[in-house]
Amino acid sequence: xAPPLRDxxxxxxxxxxxxxxxGRRVGNGVRVLTGQEKVEVASTPRREIWRSGIVIxxxxxxxxxxxxxxxxxxxxxxxxxxxxFDLMPDLGVSLVRAMQSRGLRVYLLDWGVPGPAEAKNTxxxxxxxxxxxxxxxxxxxxxxxxxxxxxxxxxxTLALVTAAADPKLPIAGxxxxxxxxxxxxxxxxxxxxxxxxxxxxxxxDEHGNVPPAVLARAIKLVKPTGDVTTMLSLWDALADRQALxxxxxxxGWAGAHIPFPGAAAQEIVELCMxxxxxxxxxxxxxxxxxxxxxxxxxxxxxxxxxxxxxxxxAHNMLGSLLDAPFRELSLPTGHVGLFVGRQARxxxxxxxxxxxxxxxxxxxxADRKG
Amino acid sequence: MSTQPWWRSAxxxxxxxxxxxxxxxxxxxxxxxxxxxxxxLKHILENETSKVSAKVLHTLNLPTRGDVxxxxxxxxxxxxxxxxxxxxxxxxxREAR
Numbered sequence: 479x480a481p482p483l484r485d486x487x488x489x490x491x492x493x494x495x496x497x498x499x500x501g502r503r504v505g506n507g508v509r510v511l512t513g514q515e516k517v518e519v520a521s522t523p524r525r526e527i528w529r530s531g532i533v534i535x536x537x538x539x540x541x542x543x544x545x546x547x548x549x550x551x552x553x554x555x556x557x558x559x560x561x562x563f564d565l566m567p568d569l570g571v572s573l574v575r576a577m578q579s580r581g582l583r584v585y586l587l588d589w590g591v592p593g594p595a596e597a598k599n600t601x602x603x604x605x606x607x608x609x610x611x612x613x614x615x616x617x618x619x620x621x622x623x624x625x626x627x628x629x630x631x632x633x634x635t636l637a638l639v640t641a642a643a644d645p646k647l648p649i650a651g652x653x654x655x656x657x658x659x660x661x662x663x664x665x666x667x668x669x670x671x672x673x674x675x676x677x678x679x680x681x682x683d684e685h686g687n688v689p690p691a692v693l694a695r696a697i698k699l700v701k702p703t704g705d706v707t708t709m710l711s712l713w714d715a716l717a718d719r720q721a722l723x724x725x726x727x728x729x730g731w732a733g734a735h736i737p738f739p740g741a742a743a744q745e746i747v748e749l750c751m752x753x754x755x756x757x758x759x760x761x762x763x764x765x766x767x768x769x770x771x772x773x774x775x776x777x778x779x780x781x782x783x784x785x786x787x788x789x790x791x792a793h794n795m796l797g798s799l800l801d802a803p804f805r806e807l808s809l810p811t812g813h814v815g816l817f818v819g820r821q822a823r824x825x826x827x828x829x830x831x832x833x834x835x836x837x838x839x840x841x842x843x844a845d846r847k848g
Numbered sequence: 849m850s851t852q853p854w855w856r857s858a859x860x861x862x863x864x865x866x867x868x869x870x871x872x873x874x875x876x877x878x879x880x881x882x883x884x885x886x887x888x889l890k891h892i893l894e895n896e897t898s899k900v901s902a903k904v905l906h907t908l909n910l911p912t913r914g915d916v917x918x919x920x921x922x923x924x925x926x927x928x929x930x931x932x933x934x935x936x937x938x939x940x941x942r943e944a945r
Contacts, residue, residue, distance in 0.1 A: 531931045594924035666874045675884030680891040684917040685924070699874050703867040706859065
């Protein structure tokens with residue numbers, strides 16, 4: 479039997495609607511191509527309060543009334559810019575603003591864009607030098623007793639190793655989002671470097687850093703046909719200016735990798751991917767070794783169960799490696815979905831509650847000085 | 849009835865079929881071996897090409913990219929040492945206070 483004919487009026491309506499959308503797509507596309515629509519990310523006002531080389535510590539303006547909780551230091555990965563923490567403040571997609579609205583004092587440690595002088599930076603430089611010094615600077619500036627570290631991706635790895643290397647640091651807690659501990663589980667990337675197949679020197683640039691293009695290609699391997707989804711999302715977003723703005727902001731950040739210091743990259747490959755030491759609870763840092771069991775601040779791990787880049791298998795052993803109080807939260811989303819999208823609301827709520835929770839049944843660590 | 853245009857549904861279906869195959873190939877040992885060999889060969893080729901062009905340029909008393917990079921690395925080392933010294937001075941100042 480032949481299918482029933484659609485109502486001609488409905489067909490006409492749907493054609494008219496699609497034509498209107500196409501018209502909007504063309505209009506928005508032209509605006510983008512002619513540079514009329516600029517995307518402003520990370521625009522929440524902040525000021526520099528400390529610097530060491532290209533590493534800068536920023537302070538965001540505090541919003542009264544202030545919460546009686548430790549200040550928060552945002553720590554990002556070494557391969558992307560920290561804009562994700564304050565991606566689209568004008569559209570309400572900003573972790574920084576969400577924290578400020580709850581009275582938290584917020585600081586950001588920006589690793590900068592590595593150049594020739596950073597090629598020899600090792601993991602020890604970040605975990606025994608930059609991050610501890612930034613922690614002390616935040617505590618001094620905020621006149622606090624300690625600080626909570628809020629970390630994303632490799633930022634969490636660095637924070638955990640920092641706290642393990644020096645348990646006396648004034649760190650109240652570490653909130654790590656999508657943080658890898660077992661680097662052998664990071665998709666096809668560890669396979670490439672196993673058994674000396676690929677060495678950092680083969681991909682490093684003339685300064686000794688791993689170029690952003692190489693990092694982008696490696697990450698693309700995790701979802702090889704991801705560009706198809708991206709193009710379809712762009713097609714959808716083109717018809718709506720706000721959706722298009724959001725799409726461009728997110729893609730702009732996700733595609734803007736920064737050079738990865740060669741020495742640190744070599745250590746990640748050798749110690750974390752080949753020897754998989756961190757998954758065993760330890761990491762050598764030059765003349766000392768950091769043991770995760772020495773961490774004495776509380777740890778909260780948040781991750782997405784659909785994260786293809788840092789899957790649950792890359793960090794679900796973290797709790798067993800710590801002696802410190804540990805909590806984890808999983809949400810049905812991907813690597814970026816914890817900051818942008820439907821699940822971001824649930825993630826943000828849980829994370830803010832944890833940061834504001836000063837009653838943890840542990841020795842008092844949240845009191846302000848003076 | 850689906851609200852997606854037919855072409856979009858087709859793309860999604862093709863992608864759903866292609867993606868697992870491509871992903872499986874990428875996770876295979878052979879992909880890792882071939883990629884490793886390719887980058888290794890690229891590295892060797894670049895080095896050999898640099899050596900040849902360096903001979904030509906040096907004959908003409910011109911600097912090569914390698915010469916410039918060497919100077920850049922030396923400058924970077926000096927910058928690192930200066931930063932280290934600056935940090936030590938800063939630390940001493942803080943401790944003196």
